[in-house]
Amino acid sequence: MTGRLAIVGLGPGPEAWTTPEATAELARATDLVGYGPYLDRVPARPGQTRHASDNRVELDRARHALALAAEGRLVAVVSGGDPGVFAMAAAVLEAVEDGDKSLRTLDIHVVPGVTAMQAAAARLGAPLGHDFCAISLSDNLKPWDIVERRLRAAAEGDFVIALYNPASKARPGRIHDAFALLRAVKSPDTPVAFARAVGRPDERIVTATLADADPALADMSTLVLIGSSETRFIRRDNAPPWLLTPRSYGARR
Amino acid sequence: MTGRLAIVGLGPGPEAWTTPEATAELARATDLVGYGPYLDRVPARPGQTRHASDNRVELDRARHALALAAEGRLVAVVSGGDPGVFAMAAAVLEAVEDGDKSLRTLDIHVVPGVTAMQAAAARLGAPLGHDFCAISLSDNLKPWDIVERRLRAAAEGDFVIALYNPASKARPGRIHDAFALLRAVKSPDTPVAFARAVGRPDERIVTATLADADPALADMSTLVLIGSSETRFIRRDNAPPWLLTPRSYGARR
Incomplete structure (x- = not known):
């Protein structure tokens, strides 16, 4: 598969706590997936598609992001804080574990961030x-x-x-x-x-x-x-x- | 007192994991204090003084940084990872606790970072x-x-x-x-x-x-x-x- 899925941590709030790696991953993405208030913190970029979802539907959001990446899109799943700490990295890998074996060949990349x-x-x-x-x-x-x-x-x-x-x-x-x-x-x-x-x-x-x-x-x-x-x-x-x-x-x- | 002491976390290694807040604090400092290998990761800047020290002398380093800040300098104590996690933030506050009461009026600012x-x-x-x-x-x-x-x-x-x-x-x-x-x-x-x-x-x-x-x-x-x-x-x-x-x-x- 040729797509990519980055799970990006914005940090706790101000841009000064968002790492350059996170900023770069958000800039290259064709699709942003995330809880609405987190997406609202990402500057708009022409040609980029946003897929906002409600809170507490993490697994649905993860499956949607994986499906987009499997189609060849460059997907950034946007998380507050650190996506590895009580957040979207686990939800995405739960969806990988339970999903089609081909998902395990996807390029999945976790971008750490400052947590609360x-x-x-x-x-x-x-x-x-x-x-x-x-x-x-x-x-x-x-x-x-x-x-x-x-x-x-x-x-x-x-x-x-x-x-x-x-x-x-x-x-x-x-x-x-x-x-x-x-x-x-x-x-x-x-x-x-x-x-x-x-x-x-x-x-x-x-x-x-x-x-x-x-x-x-x-x-x-x-x-x-x-x-x-x-x-x-x-x-x-x-x-x-x-x-x-x-x-x-x-x-x- | 008019000086300032920032305790800055560089993150685990690459610049892409150093937050903009950390980069800004390092740029404004008149004095950088830290373990040599961490200081080596900070880009050189004209007019800035570097005070490198060995590992395992954290308390001496903290006292030195506090003394510089008390003189009115803008001091950045440079730490790897997150200075709050097993690192220099505790050493600096131990030195504050045991030092002159006037140190408690210093402008001390901890800059979090991605930890290992x-x-x-x-x-x-x-x-x-x-x-x-x-x-x-x-x-x-x-x-x-x-x-x-x-x-x-x-x-x-x-x-x-x-x-x-x-x-x-x-x-x-x-x-x-x-x-x-x-x-x-x-x-x-x-x-x-x-x-x-x-x-x-x-x-x-x-x-x-x-x-x-x-x-x-x-x-x-x-x-x-x-x-x-x-x-x-x-x-x-x-x-x-x-x-x-x-x-x-x-x-x-």
């Missing part, structure tokens, strides 16, 4: 300076008990925890369940941050302790960070505190 | 499509027992595991210890990948099962990925297999 966790960490200082994990709180595609198992394991391993998809209109309660679980096993002084829409005009960052944090601050656009036992605030006058997870472990115990 | 785990994942397909954790195997700054505790917790939580700093000349054995631990608790069929120098001319990627993998393939430039129970290979003719961790969990059990 990294943008949030950059604003907060250095919360990911040591071992961490990333957990999606969505239970659309997995049972809630595996989320609970992972939250418990993350606490047992004393990882810094990044929570993706903490809440949506259809799932307002899971972030409260997650905080209840973590409060039962982690120190009440653990630093927590809610980083909403980082890099976008409506960016808002709130820090708190695990005891004082309000889980209701989390929405679909929020990345929630929960510290390890080593994570601490660096207080500043007239500015929000930094969050630091040092490179060493146990040095102050 | 994401570059490796992009080449491999979609191994990070679901919950994952990142663990540094270096025991220079933490006791080995916390690494073991985290590996066990990562297996118990059935996370995909990304291992940073898996081996060095001074620590050739820890990756063997880590594999022995994981082999005792995870399925022998678990997909594993060694992604070395991704994006650079000497890039090499090897995939295997946990049972068959040779930990000696890991060196200082290698990112090691170990799948969850859901991660699988997608076999291809005449090409290395893709790695896929699907967005769903338990669908095929």
Whole structure:
């Protein structure tokens, strides 16, 4: 097959976080496929066809993109953040796995990008300076008990925890369940941050302790960070505190 | 204070993975501070002073950069990958925490970048499509027992595991210890990948099962990925297999 499928990560929002590789792949594509709001972030280009779709139809979108590439088109599947992290790269390969064997001969190329966790960490200082994990709180595609198992394991391993998809209109309660679980096993002084829409005009960052944090601050656009036992605030006058997870472990115990 | 300190991530290697924000911060700096090989990746610029240092002197480098910024210089601390992930952002904030209170008034800005785990994942397909954790195997700054505790917790939580700093000349054995631990608790069929120098001319990627993998393939430039129970290979003719961790969990059990 002669077509090509690039799965492109735009990064979290501003163009300054979109890599040159992503920009180049978007420019050469004959067809752009993606969730409407992501496509809206790509500059218009004459002769390029746009195929916008709704959210939560990732597998349909992936199959459509593969079919276009199989016809010989140069297709860019457009993703926010990093397409490899809770995003379209997995959806495309699920469609490849379940599809015709010929799809495995397609030229498929994943273009990495800055993901929400990294943008949030950059604003907060250095919360990911040591071992961490990333957990999606969505239970659309997995049972809630595996989320609970992972939250418990993350606490047992004393990882810094990044929570993706903490809440949506259809799932307002899971972030409260997650905080209840973590409060039962982690120190009440653990630093927590809610980083909403980082890099976008409506960016808002709130820090708190695990005891004082309000889980209701989390929405679909929020990345929630929960510290390890080593994570601490660096207080500043007239500015929000930094969050630091040092490179060493146990040095102050 | 009037100076500025930007902690800039170049990404894993090629310029195509360096964000426009990183490029702009490097261009405006009066002083570049960093480990020599990272500075060598930054194009020369008239009037800009370079302060190269050895590896493993991160805290000295951070203090030097802060002192320059406190003098009013525009300083860029240059890091590979993402400075927030096992890198210079934490070192700088450790120096701020332990330094003079006036350092807390400095304009410090972290510029995120693509990290090795994401570059490796992009080449491999979609191994990070679901919950994952990142663990540094270096025991220079933490006791080995916390690494073991985290590996066990990562297996118990059935996370995909990304291992940073898996081996060095001074620590050739820890990756063997880590594999022995994981082999005792995870399925022998678990997909594993060694992604070395991704994006650079000497890039090499090897995939295997946990049972068959040779930990000696890991060196200082290698990112090691170990799948969850859901991660699988997608076999291809005449090409290395893709790695896929699907967005769903338990669908095929």
